[in-house]
Amino acid sequence: TVNYTQALRGQFFDITQTGTRPDELLANARHHEDGLLFLNDGIIVALLPWEEGCLHLRGENDYVDYRGKLILPGFVDTHLHYPQTEMIGAYGEQLLEWLQTYTFPVESQYQDSSHAAKMSAFFLSQLLSNGTTTALVFGTVHPQSVEALFSAAEHLSMRMIAGKVMMDRNAPDYLTETPEQSYTQTRELIQRWHKKGRLNYALTPRFAPTSSPELLAAVQALREEFPDTWLHTHLSENSAEVEWVKSLWPESESYLGVYHHYKLTGKRSVFAHAIHLQDCEWDCLHRTESAIAFCPTSNLFLGSGLFNLKQCHERGIRMGIGTDVGAGTTFNMLQTLAEAYKVAQLQGYRLCASEAFYHATLGGAHALDLDDKIGNFLPGKEADFVVLDLAVSPLQKMRHANSRDIFEKLFVLMTLGDDRNIWHTWVNGKCVWTRDTLEVAA
Ligand code: GUN
Numbered sequence: 545t546v547n548y549t550q551a552l553r554g555q556f557f558d559i560t561q562t563g564t565r566p567d568e569l570l571a572n573a574r575h576h577e578d579g580l581l582f583l584n585d586g587i588i589v590a591l592l593p594w595e596e597g598c599l600h601l602r603g604e605n606d607y608v609d610y611r612g613k614l615i616l617p618g619f620v621d622t623h624l625h626y627p628q629t630e631m632i633g634a635y636g637e638q639l640l641e642w643l644q645t646y647t648f649p650v651e652s653q654y655q656d657s658s659h660a661a662k663m664s665a666f667f668l669s670q671l672l673s674n675g676t677t678t679a680l681v682f683g684t685v686h687p688q689s690v691e692a693l694f695s696a697a698e699h700l701s702m703r704m705i706a707g708k709v710m711m712d713r714n715a716p717d718y719l720t721e722t723p724e725q726s727y728t729q730t731r732e733l734i735q736r737w738h739k740k741g742r743l744n745y746a747l748t749p750r751f752a753p754t755s756s757p758e759l760l761a762a763v764q765a766l767r768e769e770f771p772d773t774w775l776h777t778h779l780s781e782n783s784a785e786v787e788w789v790k791s792l793w794p795e796s797e798s799y800l801g802v803y804h805h806y807k808l809t810g811k812r813s814v815f816a817h818a819i820h821l822q823d824c825e826w827d828c829l830h831r832t833e834s835a836i837a838f839c840p841t842s843n844l845f846l847g848s849g850l851f852n853l854k855q856c857h858e859r860g861i862r863m864g865i866g867t868d869v870g871a872g873t874t875f876n877m878l879q880t881l882a883e884a885y886k887v888a889q890l891q892g893y894r895l896c897a898s899e900a901f902y903h904a905t906l907g908g909a910h911a912l913d914l915d916d917k918i919g920n921f922l923p924g925k926e927a928d929f930v931v932l933d934l935a936v937s938p939l940q941k942m943r944h945a946n947s948r949d950i951f952e953k954l955f956v957l958m959t960l961g962d963d964r965n966i967w968h969t970w971v972n973g974k975c976v977w978t979r980d981t982l983e984v985a986a
């Protein structure tokens with residue numbers, strides 16, 4: 545017998561094992577046209593085909609009826625900035641000018657806790673309305689920015705990793721701190737929030753150019769003191785940035801070498817972008833089991849370059865998808881996958897639907913070292929998932945009717961889909977967002 549508190553009936557798709565080879569992913573893809581998912585207090589107990597599952601129901605209709613909908617594991621966004629929500633779509637600049645012109649002025653507002661609280665609520669409802677249930681998030685330099693975000697995420701029981709930005713040079717005075725302040729304030733936040741419920745802390749030096757050697761030494765000290773925290777930063781996004789790092793750190797053999805020198809590589813280290821890498825940097829990422837966040841909409845929007853997905857796979861490097869809002873242009877993972885496909889196309893690599901959805905779910909969880917907790921419907925996983933409407937427009941309906949199998953349906957979903965396709969979002973065994981009400985229901 546199955547011991548359950550809730551059951552849901554619908555169409556299900558997930559990938560049951562980590563890996564990156566498309567043939568392996570296909571072999572581990574699981575699809576139930578008509579399935580029954582059993583939950584017990586927010587934890588997945590079983591996913592069975594209807595004919596088998598219905599024998600375990602306590603009553604004939606003892607399930608939430610999602611027939612006609614597709615249920616996927618909740619999306620995992622491995623890199624974005626919540627304070628940049630309000631400046632998404634800023635015109636005309638590449639990375640370094642974009643930071644000076646748009647980003648830093650907006651981030652200054654997060655010294656105000658009430659602004660941070662208001663924007664945290666808005667940000668989380670954006671994630672949920674796009675089916676994203678876990679994210680690795682940048683705050684601003686102000687501890688109150690992260691305080692507000694963690695409080696709001698705790699309220700929703702979301703599995704969330706975030707951190708306060710650490711930076712002490714090459715940014716306006718109003719956003720810089722001393723290494724000592726950075727150390728003390730970060731330490732306080734770790735003690736307050738790391739491993740509190742489903743929340744985790746990421747040490748968040750912005751990137752090498754805004755870090756002095758002393759600041760990176762402070763990050764290293766914190767990582768040694770709290771080895772199970774995450775490390776989240778940017779790496780080799782833009783050519784001018786790479787040149788700048790060379791001039792600031794002439795003794796380092798590479799950009800990644802700067803972080804590696806302070807022992808900031810490793811499992812649970814997540815580097816956003818990684819576009820302009822030397823061979824030795826790919827090797828180092830692999831050796832240290834570090835992860836990359838691939839952010840296609842951001843890379844195209846800022847004209848940063850094309851991430852080399854093929855190389856990433858050949859080297860066996862952990863990788864997840866990031867929206868990178870607000871340089872990225874959407875919170876929506878379907879649209880982000882569509883752009884990832886095009887970035888791969890431009891380099892002669894074919895990103896199939898099972899691989900794309902793997903990256904958005906279990907692969908992202910693996911990049912964040914959370915694949916034992918989230919990412920698919922295996923027993924023991926936390927019940928975070930998204931209920932999708934496969935066809936919400938006349939065009940989608942027509943194209944959907946012309947699709948042969950689940951893989952074609954998924955590919956069309958990522959190519960034509962957007963937030964209208966997100967019907968319900970469940971977090972920790974509770975429906976926290978529904979399209980019918982267009983608001984956070986929790
Ligand atoms: N590099 C350093 N800071 C940032 C940021 O806020 N956004 C992006 N895309 N790259 C960065």
Ligand code: ZN
Nearest residue numbers: 624625816868
């Ligand atoms: Zn970023």
